[in-house]
Amino acid sequence: MERTVITVSREFGSGGRSIGKELAKRLGWDYYDKELVKQVAEQTGFSPDFIEERGEFAGTGSIFSYALSGRGTPGAMNGMSAADFLWCMQRDVIVKLAEKGHCVIVGRCADYILRQREACFHIFVHAPMAARADRIVRLYGESERSPEQRLQEKDKRRRVNYKHYTGREWGMSQNYHLCIDSSVLGVEHCADLILAAAGLTPQPKEV
Numbered sequence: 001m002e003r004t005v006i007t008v009s010r011e012f013g014s015g016g017r018s019i020g021k022e023l024a025k026r027l028g029w030d031y032y033d034k035e036l037v038k039q040v041a042e043q044t045g046f047s048p049d050f051i052e053e054r055g056e057f058a059g060t061g062s063i064f065s066y067a068l069s070g071r072g073t074p075g076a077m078n079g080m081s082a083a084d085f086l087w088c089m090q091r092d093v094i095v096k097l098a099e100k101g102h103c104v105i106v107g108r109c110a111d112y113i114l115r116q117r118e119a120c121f122h123i124f125v126h127a128p129m130a131a132r133a134d135r136i137v138r139l140y141g142e143s144e145r146s147p148e149q150r151l152q153e154k155d156k157r158r159r160v161n162y163k164h165y166t167g168r169e170w171g172m173s174q175n176y177h178l179c180i181d182s183s184v185l186g187v188e189h190c191a192d193l194i195l196a197a198a199g200l201t202p203q204p205k206e207v
Helices: 017-028 034-045 047-052 061-070 082-100 130-140 146-167 182-198
Strands: 003-010 030-032 103-106 118-128 178-181
Touching: 003 017, 017 030, 017 103, 017 182, 030 082, 030 178, 047 061, 047 082, 061 082, 082 103, 082 130, 118 182, 130 146, 130 182
Parallel strands: 003 103, 003 118, 030 103, 118 178
Antiparallel strands: none
């Protein structure tokens, strides 16, 4: 069976986005991360910043935040909270992208949304706290909070959001075809391993 979609789930700071971009580049496939945000923004009228933040992360680190998210209040969409409406629209965009095929989709519960599609290959990228802390400082700079606090907060909110909308545990190996430690292999070798595991052949390099 030919794989036509790769979904990349990742811990914050693990380099999952970089790995996703490398996979798309090698395969000549479309890459959807910020691009997916743009499409959802066009369809919902939400700002890209709102979608970027709330499309993957719970408003707080508590599952109870969803019970207080404004369901049924003025401004809700068809009786749904803004978060639930965003989830539905985001899901529809991801399904359409998968139907088109030949793409890499980063985050946004795509592994769950596309779980029944045999042409998909789902990966989870993780790394030790120290490696991720070093990476986010290099990429995003220092802040008032420690790198470890930033990582814990992002991962907790992502875990809560995933649990709320999928009923599954975020990062559990049984939910993915391959889990990979990016700190051991680096972006290039991670891409090598993922392509081999998925049975995919990169496009020939131009000379």
